[in-house]
Amino acid sequence: MTEYDLIVIGAGIAGENVADRARAGGLSVVIVERELVGGDCSYWACMPSKALLRSAAALRAARAVGGAREAVAGELDVAAVFARRDATVHDWNDSGQVDWLDSVGIDLVRGDARVTGEREVTVAVPDGGPIVLTARHAVAVCTGSAAMLPDIPGLREAAPWASRDATSATQAPARLAIIGGGVVAVEMATAYAGFGTQVTVLSRSGLLGHEEPFAGELVQEGLRGLGATVRTGVSPASVHRNGQEVVVELDDGSSVTTEELLVATGRVPRTMGLGLEAFDLSAPGEGGGHGGGWRDGDWIDVDDTLRVHGVDWLYAVGDVNHRALLTHQGKYQARAAGDVIAARANGEEVDDAPWGRHVATADHRSVPQVTFCEPEVASVGLTEKAAREAGLDIRVVDYDLGNLGGASLHADGYTGRTRMVVDESRQVIVGMTFVGPDVAELVQAATNAVVGEVPLDRLWHAVPAYPTVSEVWLRLLEAYRG
Numbered sequence: 001m002t003e004y005d006l007i008v009i010g011a012g013i014a015g016e017n018v019a020d021r022a023r024a025g026g027l028s029v030v031i032v033e034r035e036l037v038g039g040d041c042s043y044w045a046c047m048p049s050k051a052l053l054r055s056a057a058a059l060r061a062a063r064a065v066g067g068a069r070e071a072v073a074g075e076l077d078v079a080a081v082f083a084r085r086d087a088t089v090h091d092w093n094d095s096g097q098v099d100w101l102d103s104v105g106i107d108l109v110r111g112d113a114r115v116t117g118e119r120e121v122t123v124a125v126p127d128g129g130p131i132v133l134t135a136r137h138a139v140a141v142c143t144g145s146a147a148m149l150p151d152i153p154g155l156r157e158a159a160p161w162a163s164r165d166a167t168s169a170t171q172a173p174a175r176l177a178i179i180g181g182g183v184v185a186v187e188m189a190t191a192y193a194g195f196g197t198q199v200t201v202l203s204r205s206g207l208l209g210h211e212e213p214f215a216g217e218l219v220q221e222g223l224r225g226l227g228a229t230v231r232t233g234v235s236p237a238s239v240h241r242n243g244q245e246v247v248v249e250l251d252d253g254s255s256v257t258t259e260e261l262l263v264a265t266g267r268v269p270r271t272m273g274l275g276l277e278a279f280d281l282s283a284p285g286e287g288g289g290h291g292g293g294w295r296d297g298d299w300i301d302v303d304d305t306l307r308v309h310g311v312d313w314l315y316a317v318g319d320v321n322h323r324a325l326l327t328h329q330g331k332y333q334a335r336a337a338g339d340v341i342a343a344r345a346n347g348e349e350v351d352d353a354p355w356g357r358h359v360a361t362a363d364h365r366s367v368p369q370v371t372f373c374e375p376e377v378a379s380v381g382l383t384e385k386a387a388r389e390a391g392l393d394i395r396v397v398d399y400d401l402g403n404l405g406g407a408s409l410h411a412d413g414y415t416g417r418t419r420m421v422v423d424e425s426r427q428v429i430v431g432m433t434f435v436g437p438d439v440a441e442l443v444q445a446a447t448n449a450v451v452g453e454v455p456l457d458r459l460w461h462a463v464p465a466y467p468t469v470s471e472v473w474l475r476l477l478e479a480y481r482g
């Protein structure tokens with residue numbers, strides 16, 4: 001069979017979910033994947049990175065509670081952590097996910113896909129001639145993103161680690177330097193410092209620049225507490241390998257010598273070579289969405305139904321559209337895209353008003369994110385800076401989590417901070433940030449408040465149970481009311 005209603009390129013979380021929703025809407029679907037079904041999140045990103053982080057975090061949590069602390073006598077078993085990571089990624093074997101595709105009736109073609117015409121995709125398969133697939137309705141590009149290697153003299157030749165190397169390593173190096181101060185940098189610094197590796201973070205600015213400033217400051221303290229060195233305000237000028245060592249020369253004249261060097265400086269889209277330059281993918285009315293026309297290797301702009309501007313049969317979902325490079329947002333987009341592709345194919349009504357079933361409205365202002373570093377950072381919506389830049393009339397309320405009875409029970413000497421950003425004109429929360437031990441699970445309540453635009457007067461009646469860390473909601477509202 002080579003003709004389907006929908007062709008999906010890329011079987012990461014975005015591709016799998018687009019395929020699943022379109023199939024549930026009655027469409028025939030084929031998915032093309034050149035590596036592992038499940039994509040980055042399952043094998044090289046979210047899952048292995050969190051498996052590498054979790055054991056040391058659990059140990060730190062136990063050591064932070066008197067009574068439990070005394071019972072924890074041993075050190076982290078690093079080999080066991082790597083073994084648990086291997087189990088988490090199923091030893092990089094995707095047969096479970098392939099079985100799932102089979103069970104729901106989605107066909108899989110393994111190979112490298114290229115868009116060769118309108119609704120036509122040609123797949124170079126590893127063991128045979130190319131397969132030409134045609135789509136009756138749509139093609140969804142879900143090819144994700146890859147690590148970006150900055151143009152630093154000598155960097156490529158020094159064979160640095162990218163995030164995949166850090167999450168798939170089989171042992172911890174004695175020394176690890178990390179270029180970057182973003183999410184991957186702080187998570188991998190936390191993981192490897194937990195293994196006893198001598199970690200040096202080299203960041204050109206403060207850590208976690210997209211979060212409230214206090215988040216980066218607390219994480220810097222947290223990493224130092226784990227024995228890592230954090231150097232901010234420095235940029236690598238050049239890199240060279242000296243046998244088993246890598247030397248990073250910095251722009252302030254100093255240098256760092258390390259065993260492995262991790263580059264964690266952001267992502268590039270996997271669109272190079274996909275054949276999309278044959279179509280006009282520029283956003284309308286902007287003289288080209290990317291400043292003068294779409295070029296091979298660019299991110300792909302889409303509308304809120306995840307459809308590419310001006311190409312009515314082409315969708316781009318997940319990292320590749322650069323709206324929010326996160327698994328949960330990619331899956332959210334995929335639910336909207338799969339449903340709208342089916343609705344359009346079936347001639348059904350499209351619900352594309354803001355917050356409708358067929359749009360990814362939340363991508364714009366209510367994206368939650370948890371960074372699993374030491375301490376954890378969990379946030380949703382706008383920071384104070386972003387809200388001011390958006391022209392909102394805001395009021396900011398901060399609260400020290402350590403003052404809460406629930407926090408003092410949770411861990412001895414609990415240190416953490418929260419910020420609530422309120423849109424004064426509507427009396428609703430537009431942003432919330434939590435930093436502290438185990439704050440990850442607090443963010444969903446904030447997401448509900450932001451997306452639901454729950455008025456603060458009504459939120460007052462959402463009483464947090466005592467003694468939990470969630471009591472911070474009451475404290476913030478009390479501080480707001482004065």
Ligand SMILES: Cc1cc2nc3c(=O)[nH]c(=O)nc-3n(C[C@H](O)[C@H](O)[C@H](O)COP(=O)(O)OP(=O)(O)OC[C@H]3O[C@@H](n4cnc5c(N)ncnc54)[C@H](O)[C@@H]3O)c2cc1C
Pocket residue numbers: 009010011012013014015032033034035036037038039040041042044045046047049050111112113114142143144145163164167184270274317318319320324325326327328329330
């Ligand atoms: C180290 C790290 C940790 C992360 N941790 C988290 C986290 O904790 N939580 C979170 O929400 N997000 C996390 N992320 C981000 C998350 O991994 C991505 O947002 C998510 O994986 C993107 O999914 P996707 O389906 O868009 O792309 P991918 O998962 O990259 O899937 C794209 C697929 O397309 C395939 N493909 C590409 N081109 C072709 C082609 N031409 N033909 C055939 N197949 C092709 C690829 O092989 C790949 O399998 C992390 C990222 C990194 C790097």
Ligand SMILES: NC(=O)c1ccc[n+]([C@@H]2O[C@H](COP(=O)([O-])OP(=O)(O)OC[C@H]3O[C@@H](n4cnc5c(N)ncnc54)[C@H](O)[C@@H]3O)[C@@H](O)[C@H]2O)c1
Pocket residue numbers: 150151179180181182183184185187203204205208209235236264265266267324325326369370371372
């Ligand atoms: N827990 C999570 O949700 C999680 C975990 C890991 C990654 N991710 C996702 O993966 C994406 C990639 O993460 P990332 O950390 O690679 O990117 P990032 O955008 O978070 O951070 C990039 C960092 O590299 C620095 N940088 C960029 N170019 C540089 C250069 N030329 N020289 C020196 N420094 C430079 C930036 O200043 C920044 O500190 C993120 O967008 C994030 O959403 C999410």
